[in-house]
Amino acid sequence: MLCVNVELKERRYPIHIGANLLKDTTVYPLKKGDKVMIVSNPTVAEYYLPELTETLQAIGCQISKVLLPDGEKYKTLDSLNLIFTALLEENHGRDTTIIALGGGVIGDVAGYAAASYQRGIPFIQIPTTLLAQVDSSVGGKTAVNHALGKNMIGAFYQPVAVIIDSMTLNTLPKREINAGLAEVIKYGAIADADFFQWLEQHIDELVALNQSTLQTCISRCCQIKAEVVARDEKEKGERAHLNLGHTFGHAIETHLGYGNWLHGEAVAVGMMMAAVLSEKLGKLSKQEAARLEKLLARANLPTLSPDSMQAQDYLPHMLRDKKVLGGKLRLVLLETLGRAYVASDIDNQAVLEAIRTCSQPDQ
Amino acid sequence: MLCVNVELKERRYPIHIGANLLKDTTVYPLKKGDKVMIVSNPTVAEYYLPELTETLQAIGCQISKVLLPDGEKYKTLDSLNLIFTALLEENHGRDTTIIALGGGVIGDVAGYAAASYQRGIPFIQIPTTLLAQVDSSVGGKTAVNHALGKNMIGAFYQPVAVIIDSMTLNTLPKREINAGLAEVIKYGAIADADFFQWLEQHIDELVALNQSTLQTCISRCCQIKAEVVARDEKEKGERAHLNLGHTFGHAIETHLGYGNWLHGEAVAVGMMMAAVLSEKLGKLSKQEAARLEKLLARANLPTLSPDSMQAQDYLPHMLRDKKVLGGKLRLVLLETLGRAYVASDIDNQAVLEAIRTCSQPDQ
Structure with missing residues (x-):
């Protein structure tokens, strides 16, 4: 234990x-x-x-x-x-x-x-x-x-x-295991490059529900989250990092109606949008964004926006996010794999472009 | 100010x-x-x-x-x-x-x-x-x-x-001024014998809405409450004293349906029931209970249970009180005018008798 x-x-x-x-x-x-x-x-x-x-x-x-x-x-x-x-x-x-x-x-x-x-x-x-x-x-x-x-x-x-x-x-249905892995991958992306690499090595065992690998993985995730929460219980700062992909993801969940996509599926797509935006802003490298996309795909997670959603459908939902201050979007983005930051004053146009990059090709 | x-x-x-x-x-x-x-x-x-x-x-x-x-x-x-x-x-x-x-x-x-x-x-x-x-x-x-x-x-x-x-x-309607005075009187009864005496001297000015007397009175009540809350924010102990009369009072409000009796009116009767019970338990003197009754009456407040309520109607409501622990009633009672305490292990029969003493004579 x-x-x-x-x-x-x-x-x-x-x-x-x-x-x-x-x-x-x-x-x-x-x-x-x-x-x-x-x-x-x-x-x-x-x-x-x-x-x-x-x-x-x-x-x-x-x-x-x-x-x-x-x-x-x-x-x-x-x-x-x-x-x-x-x-x-x-x-x-x-x-x-x-x-x-x-x-x-x-x-x-x-x-x-x-x-x-x-x-x-x-x-x-x-x-x-x-x-x-x-x-x-x-x-x-x-x-x-x-x-x-x-x-x-x-x-x-x-x-x-x-x-x-x-x-x-x-x-648990396989689809929900995969959705959970989206949050697991998130911890690696925002806080722990070594854990991200460990996940690249062990993702297949996790998908196959190897008990001992699962326990190690759950324990590491809880540890990362517990440390962040201990430092910032009321989300005045660092705790916001845990929301990587969530502002985009919540827009998907709200637009489709709760329960049509699983939370983790929406977060997976949201993390890709955040990664692409981070790349556009000169932070994350193209290779790192590709590693994230590949790891999500190996966990059988979506990385593209739902068919029925246009890029402009996102913003009204995103502006209701709890991180919005003074009517301006604040988004969690990636400096690099293993380190997140909160960006304010982001150009809405750049956000729309990142969403379009992660949309089905025919849109 | x-x-x-x-x-x-x-x-x-x-x-x-x-x-x-x-x-x-x-x-x-x-x-x-x-x-x-x-x-x-x-x-x-x-x-x-x-x-x-x-x-x-x-x-x-x-x-x-x-x-x-x-x-x-x-x-x-x-x-x-x-x-x-x-x-x-x-x-x-x-x-x-x-x-x-x-x-x-x-x-x-x-x-x-x-x-x-x-x-x-x-x-x-x-x-x-x-x-x-x-x-x-x-x-x-x-x-x-x-x-x-x-x-x-x-x-x-x-x-x-x-x-x-x-x-x-x-x-504010007169009836609501009076209801507010029930809580004012409560502060004197639970925490401040001098203030209780001051109220006996100034109750007519308060009923007549003398602005300067009101401000002095409000300020003293806020001070008493602020001190109690600062010492015991989450009601682990002393803060419970502020509930003098409230367990009985809530039973009245719930039984009659919210809004038929004003909260302060129900609390006034509840305080009398608590005072009578305190007297029966050998704490408060007969004279002190009478002083409380008189002060409440001068503020045009009821001191007897509603006509439509029998003593046995109280207990089921009182057992849902937030102070109940392990299914046992805990009640705020008076040591003396100006000092309250929390009593546990009270005999339900004594509670019923106190309620009957404060009921209309024909019951």
Whole structure:
């Protein structure tokens, strides 16, 4: 079992990574008599709720549960309210711990519910998708979507523990494994040239779900993210680097309607757009952009804009991004593979050109 | 003009108290070019929005506004979402300041919107009711209601400034002035015997809206609350004292449906119930309980349970209180006039008796 500690001023919490941790009573910061509310969705619950319930029963917890409808389009205030209703109907107080069992949507909604219920109750993340394991479960960002923008409503709220059972990836659709690898590749691109190279050597093992390679990879990603978050919890500076490709990617997700493209697929294309723009601005080399494109392709990820989207469709969405200040776009770009920076005062025309370069040839 | 500073670890913010502050450009922590979103309701907006708009225009702010329907029953996730929609429709980013112009409902909803929009944007409180001026605008508790419980969804989130214009009380219905006095009396009862005595001497001037007496009174209440909040921001201990009478009061509000009794009216009765229970437990003297009853009556506040409510109607609501731990009631009670404490392990039977003592004689 691997363990990464997230070091924050007032709180410190562990991320446990290993096989079969769902069954390991020792990694749960819970004791006999504690009340828990498990938040999950029907798909994940069918695979893993019995196992988790058994472990929590062995600890001696009082267990409640609520299942939310499955998918990004249900990452809404209405789903959030289902959790509050379940908590209130069973008279849960401030001493109840919410456990999020599922992917990023479950983690984000359950985390925001924990941040908001009675103004804050404890919260444990058990991410079951690769994306959630390497990204959304670490760092305390919780949120729901608004019809006019993704993740627009939320809170910074840290869990008391994150428990990553890498065996849960065996039941994950291949397409979602690939989408998770987009965020994995992102960490190499923004922060760690050696890890990027390691990924070039091991990407096939990751696609094939080699457990030990997966654990090493997840642990390295969590470590990179935990370090960034510890240095900049509230995203005043460096933490923005984690959004490489996300401003473009969110435009794709919003334009197509949440859930048509997976988040990681949209981010993959967004990273290519950011790389091409970085190249146009004289930062990244042509060879580095090509290495990124090749690695994404080996993870079976798209690198071109969706057919149905024109370059000019991007900007209105991008201007709603949380990084926009004074109405000006701020984008995360690459100095080189392994080092990111935030660019302001970017010419919208250059952005449009980068998007066109990453569009289907007939546009 | 009076000024009370709230001292918190990472943030410190001022509460300005005086006549005609709505027109005073110097008290707003805003500068030329700043974007603001004013949140108000139609009643308050008709009186004070033009004045505030003029002041903000003089500073040079870019002004947006959104009006929420008036009343406690609209303190909901739906109203919250109206604010998010207004912010997103006008492309507001993280640099926009939300200004709450109104009573406690507006302050609580707008404050929670500020806490949640893009995970947190700046926020200024301009409370226009006595209740909001002495209580809800100080201390950073924000919330909306759930059908199953009051203030169940929210955040601890501090404003950058609170601006209290005591002239706004001239347009407030008498019944709401009285309701505000319930919280004023509470401060004397829980924390300051001298202030309680001062209130016994000045209550008629307060009821008659003497401006200078009001300002002294508001300032003293803010000071007491600010000191308590600075010592215990997240309500781990002492801050709970501010809830004297509130657990009983919330039961009344929930049972009657939000908005039938005013919050302060319910709290007045709740304080009497807490006082009677304190007396039964051998803490407060009979004379002290009588002094409290008399002061509440002089402020035209109720001291008996609503006709339509039986003693046994209280407990189910009270058991949903945020102070409940391990399914046991925890209540704020009085050692003496001027000193509160938190009691756990209270016999439900004693609670029922205290409620009956404060019920209409024919029950």
